[in-house]
Amino acid sequence: MTRSRSRTRRRPPAALALPALLAIAFLLMPLLGILARTSWGELGTHLTGPDVTEALRLSLVVSFWALGLSLLLGVPLAWLLARVDFPGKALVRSLVLLPMVLPPTVGGVALLLGFGRRGLLGPWLEGTFGITLPFHTSGAVVAATFVAMPFLVISLEGALGGLRPRYEETAASLSASPFRVFLTVTLPMVAPGLAAGAALTWARALGEFGATITFAGNLPGATQTLPLQVYLLLQDSPEAATSVSLLLLAIAMAVLVALRGRWTGSASVRSGSVRSGSVRGTSPADAALEEPSTLDAGPTPQPAENPTSAEPGPSWSLHAEVTGFNELTLEADPGITIAVVGENGAGKTTLLRALLGLTPRAHAELRLGGLDVTALPPHKRGVAWVPQDGALFPHLTALANTAYGLRAQGVARGEARAAAQRWLDRLGVGHLAHRKPAQLSGGQAQRVALARALAARPRLLLLDEPLAALDQTTRARVRHTLRTHLAGFAGVCLIVTHDPVEAVSLADRVLVLDAGRTLQDAPPTEVTRNPRSPWVARMLGRNAWAGEASGDGLVLAGGGRIVAAEQLREGSRALAIIAPESVSVHRKRPDGSPRNVWSGTVREITASGSRLRVLIGSAESPDLIAEVTPQAAAELGLVEGSAVWSSVKATEVTLVPL
Numbered sequence: 001m002t003r004s005r006s007r008t009r010r011r012p013p014a015a016l017a018l019p020a021l022l023a024i025a026f027l028l029m030p031l032l033g034i035l036a037r038t039s040w041g042e043l044g045t046h047l048t049g050p051d052v053t054e055a056l057r058l059s060l061v062v063s064f065w066a067l068g069l070s071l072l073l074g075v076p077l078a079w080l081l082a083r084v085d086f087p088g089k090a091l092v093r094s095l096v097l098l099p100m101v102l103p104p105t106v107g108g109v110a111l112l113l114g115f116g117r118r119g120l121l122g123p124w125l126e127g128t129f130g131i132t133l134p135f136h137t138s139g140a141v142v143a144a145t146f147v148a149m150p151f152l153v154i155s156l157e158g159a160l161g162g163l164r165p166r167y168e169e170t171a172a173s174l175s176a177s178p179f180r181v182f183l184t185v186t187l188p189m190v191a192p193g194l195a196a197g198a199a200l201t202w203a204r205a206l207g208e209f210g211a212t213i214t215f216a217g218n219l220p221g222a223t224q225t226l227p228l229q230v231y232l233l234l235q236d237s238p239e240a241a242t243s244v245s246l247l248l249l250a251i252a253m254a255v256l257v258a259l260r261g262r263w264t265g266s267a268s269v270r271s272g273s274v275r276s277g278s279v280r281g282t283s284p285a286d287a288a289l290e291e292p293s294t295l296d297a298g299p300t301p302q303p304a305e306n307p308t309s310a311e312p313g314p315s316w317s318l319h320a321e322v323t324g325f326n327e328l329t330l331e332a333d334p335g336i337t338i339a340v341v342g343e344n345g346a347g348k349t350t351l352l353r354a355l356l357g358l359t360p361r362a363h364a365e366l367r368l369g370g371l372d373v374t375a376l377p378p379h380k381r382g383v384a385w386v387p388q389d390g391a392l393f394p395h396l397t398a399l400a401n402t403a404y405g406l407r408a409q410g411v412a413r414g415e416a417r418a419a420a421q422r423w424l425d426r427l428g429v430g431h432l433a434h435r436k437p438a439q440l441s442g443g444q445a446q447r448v449a450l451a452r453a454l455a456a457r458p459r460l461l462l463l464d465e466p467l468a469a470l471d472q473t474t475r476a477r478v479r480h481t482l483r484t485h486l487a488g489f490a491g492v493c494l495i496v497t498h499d500p501v502e503a504v505s506l507a508d509r510v511l512v513l514d515a516g517r518t519l520q521d522a523p524p525t526e527v528t529r530n531p532r533s534p535w536v537a538r539m540l541g542r543n544a545w546a547g548e549a550s551g552d553g554l555v556l557a558g559g560g561r562i563v564a565a566e567q568l569r570e571g572s573r574a575l576a577i578i579a580p581e582s583v584s585v586h587r588k589r590p591d592g593s594p595r596n597v598w599s600g601t602v603r604e605i606t607a608s609g610s611r612l613r614v615l616i617g618s619a620e621s622p623d624l625i626a627e628v629t630p631q632a633a634a635e636l637g638l639v640e641g642s643a644v645w646s647s648v649k650a651t652e653v654t655l656v657p658l
């Protein structure tokens with residue numbers, strides 16, 4: 001209410017409103033002309049004459065055939081233009097656009113020269129199939145298709161361009177073949193764009209005149225469609241021409257008004273998302289999932305796994321040699337979870353995409369268990385991917401989403417849905433099985449996405465920041481669920497994360513990437529104790545200062561020095577790691593044993609669980625994080641800007657050679 005009121009209250013600038021109103025008047029005037037000049041009394045007589053009804057029948061036949069042909073040929077063409085890079089693509093796109101800008105009569109001449117009796121293909125068509133297009137209804141269909149199909153291709157290509165490839169890639173990672181992905185994910189998701197394109201195409205075919213009369217002629221009962229009839233009537237009976245024009249106008253308007261929701265591109269998704277009662281298998285998209293599994297070419301079907309079964313299934317180790325942007329070898333036994341961490345741009349996503357076979361930027365020689373999947377396309381690898389936002393298919397219920405992988409592998413519908421329901425139950429979202437993704441919270445959607453990936457029985461599981469979108473409380477809960485379910489997974493799981501808690505608590509190993517290469521690959525305890533880069537140390541909440549070994553410690557890269565109990569070879573590069581809880585904070589310079597004492601200023605105080613983290617800036621050392629109890633902070637009277645002394649015992653400094 002409030003929004004619509006504020007919308008109506010805002011006055012548009014006159015410089016825009018005036019020409020816009022003029023444009024509306026300009027478009028409206030001819031329509032008003034038809035309405036004003038229609039002889040309403042004779043309308044019935046004009047429209048029921050045999051010539052007019054015959055022309056109307058022909059128009060409908062021709063325009064629907066043209067629409068059908070445009071869908072049959074134009075949908076694949078739009079997909080090709082939107083999804084495949086090939087030489088001469090710009091030229092093909094220009095070719096598609098050409099009939100839109102070509103005068104229709106020129107189009108007709110071109111059709112004659114291409115498909116006419118003396119055209120390039122005409123004699124062959126006549127000789128082989130006995131088809132003569134000119135003066136035949138099929139010629140009118142060809143002419144209408146020629147001028148109308150571009151509308152479908154262009155609007156569908158636009159819709160496909162707006163669809164994030166993540167959904168299609170996820171579907172492929174769930175074993176769906178490219179054709180199945182197209183039918184069950186791409187098409188339903190671009191349905192509004194397709195409907196809009198189809199409406200335009202049909203309307204254009206219905207109104208086609210120039211190319212038809214030039215190519216197919218004006219033969220009553222064969223090629224004389226309504227627009228041609230209007231042209232004839234205009235010379236002999238202008239009133240009848242007006243009535244027929246009104247009829248064409250009414251038909252076109254009716255179609256456009258009926259489809260108006262689709263023009264916004266959101267109608268179907270919107271209606272899908274608010275309908276809570278979208279029941280098992282009743283939505284058209286759900287039905288599309290029940291297509292025969294001949295569409296599939298995924299991994300060999302096995303009986304749908306019962307997630308509660310204690311019987312051991314096959315297990316899959318991982319051996320990957322990655323080249324390209326990433327240069328690394330990765331080995332892991334079944335059941336191992338590896339956290340992949342690294343700075344922005346370190347190559348985490350590229351590594352996952354290489355394992356999926358989805359990027360030309362890196363190539364993975366990939367062996368899962370005893371199976372070399374290197375040469376297999378993404379949908380045959382058995383590598384399931386859960387992207388950051390889950391990428392649940394918005395047109396499918398949680399149940400249909402979860403059953404997607406099994407259906408793609410050819411598992412029977414009932415069996416797939418039963419297994420999907422068990423997975424959803426197991427992840428605590430079974431009661432939401434019939435909801436669409438838009439009706440799920442972030443945490444629920446993440447669980448469904450995980451259920452969907454696990455239900456597809458992958459040999460390798462890739463999770464891209466699975467908890468990033470969740471708030472802290474939900475994150476802790478979902479992390480717990482995730483840990484429980486990963487424990488039962490019989491393959492290797494890679495989790496990309498920026499969250500140290502996630503890395504340490506979920507993973508058996510932490511793989512630290514730097515510029516696409518392995519900087520460290522070790523258990524969390526080892527990485528926490530001896531992080532091999534300042535970035536990892538800081539990510540794990542440690543202070544990390546880089547420097548060069550000299551005497552009893554390190555000469556720091558940014559100036560200053562730190563004393564450590566352990567010694568390294570003089571001149572070697574190393575990191576000095578200091579746990580925040582090992583840093584003491586004082587208001588006066590401390591006496592006694594600590595060898596490392598710096599003066600500084602409190603820059604920031606933040607809460608970290610039940611303790612406080614104090615960031616201390618100093619002219620004598622790099623920034624230092626200290627962890628203190630709230631009670632100690634209160635006793636010291638710490639506030640931002642307080643002048644303090646910080647100290648660290650030499651025995652609390654760990655030196656990690658670089």
Ligand SMILES: Nc1ncnc2c1ncn2[C@@H]1O[C@H](COP(=O)(O)OP(=O)(O)OP(=O)(O)O)[C@@H](O)[C@H]1O
Nearest residue numbers: 325342343344345346347348349350351361496513
């Ligand atoms: N399609 C692409 N074409 C060219 N360079 C790319 C492409 N995608 C990524 N890159 C580059 O490759 C490098 C690795 O990118 P990647 O997305 O794998 O990093 P990341 O570790 O996942 O980063 P983030 O933490 O920001 O997600 C970056 O330098 C990035 O700019």
